[in-house]
Amino acid sequence: QVQLVESGGGLVQAGGSLRLSCAASGRTFSSYTMGWFRQAPGKEREFVAAIRSSGGNTYYADSVKGRFTISRDNAKNTVYLQMNSLKPEDTAVYYCAAKLIGATITSVSSFGSWGQGTQVTVSS
Numbered sequence: 001q002v003q004l005v006e007s008g009g010g011l012v013q014a015g016g017s018l019r020l021s022c023a024a025s026g027r028t029f030s031s032y033t034m035g036w037f038r039q040a041p042g043k044e045r046e047f048v049a050a051i052r053s054s055g056g057n058t059y060y061a062d063s064v065k066g067r068f069t070i071s072r073d074n075a076k077n078t079v080y081l082q083m084n085s086l087k088p089e090d091t092a093v094y095y096c097a098a099k100l101i102g103a104t105i106t107s108v109s110s111f112g113s114w115g116q117g118t119q120v121t122v123s124s
Contacts, residue, residue: 001026001098001100001112001113002024002025002026002028002029002032002098002113003024003025003026003113004022004023004024004096004097004098004113004114004115005022005023005115005116006020006021006022006094006095006096006115006116006117006118007020007021007022007023007118008020008021008118009093009094009118009119009120009121010119010120010121011121011122011123012086012120012121012122012123013122013123014086014087014088014122014123014124015085015086016086016122017082017083017084017085017086018083018086018120019080019081019082019083020036020080020081020083020094020096020118020120021078021079021080022034022036022078022079022080022081022096022115023076023077023078024077024078024079024098025077026077029074029077029098030053030074030077031053032053032098032099032100033050033051033052033053033098033099033105034050034051034070034072034079034096034097034098034099035047035048035049035050035051035096035097035098035099035105035111036048036049036050036070036079036081036094036095036096037094037095037096037097037108037111038090038092038093038094038095038120039092039093039095039117040091040092040093043092044108045095045108046061046108047061047106047107047108048060048061048064048068048081048094049061049064049068049069049070049081050070050099050105050106051070051071051072051079053074055071055072055074058070059105059106061106063089064083064090067083067084067085067086068081068082068083068084069081069082069084070082079096081094081096083120086120086122087122088122088123088124089122090120090122091120091121091122092120093117093118093119093120094117094118094119094120095114095115095117096114096115097111097112097113097114097115098111098112098113099111100112100113
């Protein structure tokens with residue numbers, strides 16, 4: 001399995017942008033589908049975006065489609081989440097994870113090797 005470390009979170013005004021990074025250790029990073037999830041206080045962890053191992057297919061939650069872009073650089077063992085037009089409702093701790101089991105790419109239970117998370121706060 002891989003070990004993951006997220007970075008890039010912070011405080012931003014509504015309409016602003018942030019880019020999150022998730023650095024992975026381990027030689028098998030390029031074989032994993034990777035995902036970004038988020039969890040707001042008092043809410044369940046939810047799917048945000050995912051990207052296949054080759055980077056050829058990407059998936060997004062409806063709430064972020066058109067505003068967020070997931071990408072990866074397998075040479076750098078890193079996956080990114082570019083977040084534009086941020087809204088206060090995007091405020092959450094953002095986690096990256098590797099898809100380990102299952103067929104459902106949007107399911108939290110399909111992913112593991114969770115990072116520690118990075119806080120994103122969007123002020124109105």
